[in-house]
Amino acid sequence: MTTPTETDALRSSAEQVARSYFDAVAARDAHRMAEHWDAQGVDDIVPFGIFRGPDEIRGFFDELFAAVPDAETVVDRVIADDRTAVVQYRMRGNFTGGRSCCSARSSPVRSAPGLHWPL
Numbered sequence: 001m002t003t004p005t006e007t008d009a010l011r012s013s014a015e016q017v018a019r020s021y022f023d024a025v026a027a028r029d030a031h032r033m034a035e036h037w038d039a040q041g042v043d044d045i046v047p048f049g050i051f052r053g054p055d056e057i058r059g060f061f062d063e064l065f066a067a068v069p070d071a072e073t074v075v076d077r078v079i080a081d082d083r084t085a086v087v088q089y090r091m092r093g094n095f096t097g098g099r100s101c102c103s104a105r106s107s108p109v110r111s112a113p114g115l116h117w118p119l
Contacts (some may be wrong), residue, residue, distance in 0.1 A: 014082065018078050026073040030061035033057070033058065034058035037053065068095050070094055071093035073091045074089060075089045
């Protein structure tokens, strides 16, 4: 039997933070998502823009979830070490309007990005 090490605890912590964030994404809870961000955090969401700090990030996702009311997020896997988690996820839904940078039409939206989550 092996004893958990500090590295195991940190790895678990990085993974737990990533899973907690994506639980909030899947729940379409922009407020809970924003709680994961530091005031100095920057989210560069191509092609929508750069969002700085929890308030801007929450605002973007509030608008996104309103524009894609049936957005569904699935985490395929999380790989973590002692300071970083990488998340492979998929998001899909139907765009029904909202964000000014998108044309208002009912069309499918699919995303299959990964997220590098340094702690």
